Amino acid sequence: MNIQTIIAVVITAVILLLAIRYIYREKKKGTKCIGCPFAGECTKYGHHTETENCHLPE
């Protein structure tokens, strides 16, 4: 394998790992949709905790 291949593989692996880590962290925070423009505002549609689904009080 030449140096360009090694660099390409390493960079690709790092980018993929970072992407997977980001998705994992967002899901743990309770974000319903990664990259959704409203992801940070999902709480606006009801009382929302990390363990609950987004439900308004009945």
Next chain:
Amino acid sequence: MRIAFAGNPNSGKTTMYNALTGRSEKVGNWAGVTVGRKESPIKEAFTKGKEVIAVDLPGAYSMSPFTPEESITSEFVRDEHPDAIINIVDATNLSRSLFFTTQLLELGIPVVVALNKSDISDKEQTKIDVDKLSQKLNCPVVKTVSTAEKNNGLDKVVEKAVSLAGTAQTAPYVQADIDLKDKAAVDREDRKRFDFVNGIVKDVEVREVLSSETQQSDKVDSVLTNPVIGILIFAAVMYGVFWISQAWAGPGIADWLVGWIETFQEWVAGQLENSPAIVSAIVADGIVGGVGAVVGFLPLVMIMYFLLALLEDCGYMARVSAVMDPIFKRVGLSGKAIIPIIIGTGCGIPAIMACRTIRDDRERRASAMLTTFIPCGAKIPVIALFAGAFFAGAGWVSTVAYFLGIVLIFLGALLIKAITGYKYRKSFFIIELPMWKVPSLKRAFLSMMERAKAYIIKAATIILICNCVVQVMQSFNWQFQVVEEGMEDTSILASIASPFAILLIPLGFGAWQLAAAAVTGFIAKENVVGTLAVVYGLTNFIDVDELEMTGDGNVVAATMGLTSVAALAYLFFNLYTPPCFAAIGAMNSEMKSKAWLWSAIGLQLATGYTVAFLVYQIGTLITEGHLGTGFLPGLIAIIVIALIIVAIARRVRAHFDQQYSLHENAKAAA
């Protein structure tokens, strides 16, 4: 210390909250934008070093919990005892705003009234005696203009609220002790409160322009909310938005961006010339090419959101709600259903969640089921790709996509009404039409940049990973050997996608590549573009040389092997089938019923399939004089779908008959 921000809808609470906290929560120039509460520390510059948390509550007209938004406010204020309340009062509508103010003052928590939009009321030459108002309400009143950068009164409001925290509050008006379950008694008390408030307003306010007089804006509104002209104007406005974003300014800027992406892709491919073909394929084609294809549409998305933000900020979108409301009621939807649909042009998930403000179970579920027929932001690249590749970037493609979505919502609502046997009933939708104003370019720009950031994050995460997986699946066969060029039909991806492709033959796009793209679209709709770029080895969906989205359109069309009619059918298939797994998850949360959830998924799949079938078959008949491939199997599939719907309807109605035939139930019980 916690300070609650409470007030009528669209009084400027969130704008003030953003200004004080430095957050950028969504602000819309219409009521009902904020439905949940948000908390954040107020900047120390306002609190002089003290830690103060601001709690932005949804707008409420009163403490009575008639709607979920109002119940959040009333419950928070009653149960969580903030240290002070900043009551944002719309200075242009004092008599309506003060009703809620007098209720807040009864809670015993210190209140500071922020007399907001003072600039607008000054322009209208309305004079309010602030000192007298403060005296009558037994609380400080501060003039504010939350949209102004300087001299906005915000520091004074916070200073007053912090200084009063923990002190007692005397109410200028106290409600009599009545049975709150007695509607007549509550109405009587409300009228007394209104009389009290009107007495105050009469003393403190002098208007040059009476609200009963017809203003220029009222004349404009009468045209814009006309049931016929209003809709035509809406269609024209949206056509303008799509034309600017997707046929004129958008492609021009995208062109430049795609040029850079292509240059970068060529450089990467050049660097990996001597690398194994699989590495070059994944990195250059899968990652750079696939993600680049999606990112290339970013300018179109940004411009569209910029224009929509302007429309919302000027007050037009609230008028659209008023126009659509009577039509929605006619098809058995709540008039409130228009709000989720407008939100759905951005993203389907908050749109589905916004349906929870609809009280009636059936109407709420129906709205949640149908709202995703309106194309969301993720579908814009898909629309732009096909409009550009097959229809010379014509603006009518987007317009038809959105309006067909609205038509499908109506038809879907009628179908649900027919299945559930629901009779037409009155429902009410009350919305305040905000004043017309010159839209804020800064706010529209910030809204646009927020969307752009989210788009790039999605491209750099979900779409990146999907494209890698697709590229790997396309490059290897089941023996994990690298597939030779031209032999992609033997790849893992082709073998998985081919069975789906067979089902899609009657729709005009029976190629496994298109089926694969449609399937990956359920993860994120932008993936349709990314996957097509990977499977067809195309990155440039926007012509660089001719600086418009038409030159290479023929290359794209030829590569995909689709006629214009089939391309339109494929586009509609992707637009009207279930949007993405996240949206299905949101529907699951809102439906709270597996039967409704699966019905929703089934309805959306059936709709996408049927629309694509009709477009392809009828379109081919018109353009080529014969029916398209697979007409008969497709027709059989549609008939089966129709029979399933009839069977479900009969089962539901039989259940009704069983439930409501009282004499039969009585006999059975005996």
